[in-house]
Amino acid sequence: MTDANHTLDPSQLPDAEALLLILADKLKPLLKANTALVGIHSGGVWLMQRLLVLLADQIKLHQIEHGALDVSFYRDDYAQRGLKAENRPSQITFDVENKHIILIDDVFYTGRTTRAAMNELFDYGRPASISLIALINRGGRELPIAPQIVAAALSLAASQHLQLTQLADGSLALELTPQHNSARP
Amino acid sequence: MNNPQLDTDGQLRHLLSIEGLPKKILNQILDTAESFVGVAEREVKKVPLLRGKTVCNLFFENSTRTRTTFEIAAKRLSADVISLNVSTSSQSKGETILDTVDNLIAMHADMFVVRHAQSGAAHLIAKHVPPHIHVINAGDGRHSHPTQGLLDVFTIRKYKPELHNLRVAIVGDVLHSRVARSEIHALTTLGVPEVRVIAPKTLLPAQVEKLGVHVYHDMDEGLKDVDVIMMLRLQNERMNGAMLPSSEEYFKTYGLTPERLALAKPDAIVMHPGPMNRGVEIDSTVADGKQSVILPQVTYGIAIRMAVMAILGGGTGAAL
DSSP states (O other): OOOOSBOOOGGGOOOHHHHHHHHHHHHGGGOOTTEEEEEETTHHHHHHHHHHHHTHHHHHHTTOEEEEEOGGGGOTTHHHHOOOSOOOOOBOOSOOTTOEEEEEEEEEOSSHHHHHHHHHHHTTOOOSEEEEEEEEEOSOOOSSOOOSEEEEEOOBOTTEEEEEEEOTTSOEEEEEEEOOTTOOO | OOOTTBOTTSOBOOBOOSTTOOHHHHHHHHHHHHHHHGGGGSSSOOOSTTTTOEEEEEESSOOHHHHHHHHHHHHHTTOEEEEEEGGGTGGGGTOOHHHHHHHHHHTTOOEEEEEESSTTHHHHHHHHSOTTOEEEEEEETTTBOHHHHHHHHHHHHHHOOOGGGOEEEEESOOTTOHHHHHHHHHHHHTTOSEEEEEOOGGGSOTTGGGGSOEEESOHHHHHTTOSEEEEOOOOGGGOOSOSSSOHHHHHHHHOBOHHHHTTSOTTOEEEOOSOOOBTTTBOHHHHTSTTBOHHHHHHHHHHHHHHHHHHHHSOOSTTO
16 A cells, blocks of 8 residues: 555644535435435444535435444454454335445445445345445545545545544544554555 | 453453453443444444454354353454354363363464353463463353353443443342353443342352342242343253252242233343343243343344453553
């Protein structure tokens, strides 16, 4: 992986709440009949919950269903790292068959989480299409997978770990920490 | 004290008994099982975690249900599974347990699920195998049956999530039951405040109170206001000598009838690890009744066994 990327100063981080509004605007034209939203735990699910409120009219109009995936059972680093102590049940209660699925993730990085999520989705049925939206693309893709829609793009050094957090009042914030061992791929 | 079940980082390495496992590990298994329950309801009832691994079921003692659920669990994790009914194979030709195990390791087995009539058999194998191989005790003698204990508390948690408010009664042949022992350890470790055992003196181990349970010899008294009734099987095959007058007599004193069930709380659940002796320890009306969760226990048993294998089979991050 190239490491010519910049080391970002935490003060230069964009505001997650502002990005959320941009993402909602960009997502709006994608919402049509026979579409479903699927958040990837944890950040993607928080985003989805906010988008469901922001886009409530379109969601209702097109009867858009939603679900959540925890990709722990499909990650490609299980043989090295094992299962995380905390994992949540995936909840896909609608029929995936022939649906247009929009996957929602907080930070797009290597593409490995997306791969795991796609593999899991196919175990529920054969969707008509899968697209990916993310709040932020931090750079560092390792697979031929990329988000269709992002609210912002950065190019972070591999030594930096960017993640979305949910504050006590429910609002979202981006957080930059030094890369640690349990980081998601 | 060196606990062979945990590695130096306190992670689960083998599952041999619930005794000695911290609450944190028990909760990790139960929470992971929660995620596996949904897998069985999907179009594809499989996840790829143990793809390329070989799980070896070593059953030195027969048990159709336990062996089948372990087999299904391993297959739903995408492992290759070999089930050996050892009582009918090499052992009868004189091979020792450890020689059998060594041969299977030479065939690149990654995990052993062991059932044996002798207490301590799984421990013996766990001590013997190299570090990358994991052992799960699927019942050893009168000692322990940890996945049964775990699936029982998982079932209780599903129906009665507030474990710290529960009164649980375990009824029957506690003396011969590895299930009872595992249940008691699981319940007390997870903070269930009142665990009762109800049995005749002849079917209770000496000093059973030391496990932290309340002892009742009178069933009506013991069932009063309990939230959960866990029946045990009368272990005919483990019974030597005259501990009981007859199974009819036993049913009269310790059988769970609708009248006795009415003494427990109205929303109490009834459990049984199977196989049931209808009309000996449990009345058919109760076994098939509204309060019975005996079949959900079987379903949840698969999720629990998947969780244990998935936790054991993954890397520890140690090499990173």
